[in-house]
Amino acid sequence: MARWSDYTTGERIKILRGREIRQTDLAEMTGLSVVTVQKAEQDRALSLPTLLKIADALRVDTSVILGQQAPRRTMDRADRSVMRALSCAVHDTAAGALPDVEHVPTLEELEEITDRCWGLYWRGHYTEAGTVAAPFVTSAAAAVHASPVGEQARALGALSDAYRVAGYVANLMGNRDLAYAAIGHAQATAERASDDLRAALVKSGRAWVYLRxxxxxxxxxxxxxxxxxxxxxxxxxxxxxxxxxxxxxxxxxxxxxxxxxxxxxxxxxxxxxxxxxxxxxxxxxxxxxxxxxxxxxxxxxxxxxxxQAGKALQLAGSIHDVSQLTPAARNRYAMDKAMAQADAKMWDASLDTLEAALRAAPEWGRHQALPGVIVQKVGKASTARLRRVSELIGASAAGAGGFLPATARTAL
Structure with missing residues (x-):
């Protein structure tokens, strides 16, 4: 399997552009001519101004285009835009640089936004949760600023939640630096609010960042x-x-x-x-x-x-109703069950469980690493099943030796 640094700069631009952005689209997004974009992808010419414009349009660091670091797993242009907006919101508010907010939300409105963010997150809609979390951070920070001294606790609690959602989304999308920063600000804000339960949840969130x-x-x-x-x-x-x-x-x-x-x-x-x-x-x-x-x-x-696959499957056999769980928790349980079935060499059952979960939650699935691990482990299932599941996770089904993100597959 080729490493990211093995591609040429032009190939990396083409891979990052993907199928959703044509050369004409990239030209329009950057203000460059189509010919300039074509030359860049053919490694014929790439000046520093052109490099900066393309990196900005594709929402990546210039180091990614130059091959000095690999792009984060499964991140498309929409994901990168969300990460950029989240990063600006988290760092700006933490530094006290508050943008102009037309309407400072009430405490009741902040609580509604909090519920909405967590609802999106636990349904596995991570990109949408991040999209909402960015303005949530700035709105909550504005509400804290507007609250009288001594009456900021509820607004601080909402801001801590906003930072925590931002940290969780960043952690799932592999943006570890932003995850650490957001969780750190969530902790400081929860302590200012004197909220022991929130402070404990933030510690658990930091532990999750450590785990990943x-x-x-x-x-x-x-x-x-x-x-x-x-x-x-x-x-x-x-x-x-x-x-x-x-x-x-x-x-x-x-x-x-x-x-x-x-x-x-x-x-x-x-x-x-x-x-x-x-x-x-x-x-x-x-x-x-x-x-x-x-x-x-x-x-x-x-x-x-x-x-302990046998014990895991025995426990799974005792579970008859998971409807009370959040969608993300149900999907994670399905992944664990599929992994246990794969470890027990129940190849077809494992792929059936995995396929059902991925079809039910494609947005959730593309941010998970475990489906690829399961596909690698299952080498003796029916070819048709393996191919269907591989297509769902954007992996190559040619053998069980490994898989490649769909965005890079065409460049090999």
């Missing part, structure tokens, strides 16, 4: 600390407290499983099941969902990570 950045021991330490900070008394805990606590314990179990710490993962799963049983049903609070179904589906994923 392969900082496992730090992720586990932070996840454990966040859970301990808010551990409630089960006899008197509110559903809101149990929701936040259960979510933290679940995540700690995930991190422990990634470190192959079976005893610690089992201990956290036990606490998660206890919290879920205490609640009796799924409950939403502060942009998260937890309950007995969440606890069990998460246990499936944890056991898959620990290499």
């Amino acid at each position: 950045d392969a900082r496992l021991s730090e992720a586990l330490t932070l996840a454990e600390r966040a859970a301990v900070d808010i551990e409630p008394r089960f006899s008197t805990a509110t559903p809101e407290q149990l929701t936040v606590y259960g979510s933290h314990i679940n995540f700690a179990a995930v991190v422990a499983s990634r470190m192959n710490d079976k005893d610690r993962a089992a201990d956290y799963l036990s606490q998660s099941h206890a919290a879920g049983a205490r609640m009796g049903a799924e409950h939403r609070a502060h942009g998260t969902l937890f309950g007995p179904v969440t606890a069990t589906t998460q246990a499936v994923g944890v056991n898959v990570s620990l290499g």
